[in-house]
Amino acid sequence: MGNESMVDKKLLDILVCPWCLGELDLAEQKLTCRECRTVYVIEDDIPNMLIPEARVFCPLCSKEMEKIGEYACCADCGKKFSMEQRIKGRMIDHAEPYGGKS
Numbered sequence: 001m002g003n004e005s006m007v008d009k010k011l012l013d014i015l016v017c018p019w020c021l022g023e024l025d026l027a028e029q030k031l032t033c034r035e036c037r038t039v040y041v042i043e044d045d046i047p048n049m050l051i052p053e054a055r056v057f058c059p060l061c062s063k064e065m066e067k068i069g070e071y072a073c074c075a076d077c078g079k080k081f082s083m084e085q086r087i088k089g090r091m092i093d094h095a096e097p098y099g100g101k102s
């Protein structure tokens, strides 16, 4: 067991965002998707690529979004996105009003 992280550049080359298939950036034990800005945490040198455990950030205002079922909801700009809208542009096109604050 060395001190070097096992999550190296080579692994990054084959890993893509499971949500939008975008490229991932490695920083501070986290993988961030360049396309949809979803953040995947690395635990014990193993990236946790499970969508239910990933942190999702709003493509419109960059605030962290709440995941409710198959939707990602942004309380800040009041939009919600289907988790099936994989690409950032599509997410914005299909944004629906989110009234989850009641």
Ligand SMILES: [Zn+2]
Pocket: 017, 018, 019, 020, 021, 022, 033, 034, 035, 036, 037, 038
């Ligand atoms: Zn992504």
Ligand SMILES: [Zn+2]
Pocket: 058, 059, 060, 061, 062, 063, 074, 075, 076, 077, 078, 079
């Ligand atoms: Zn937002």
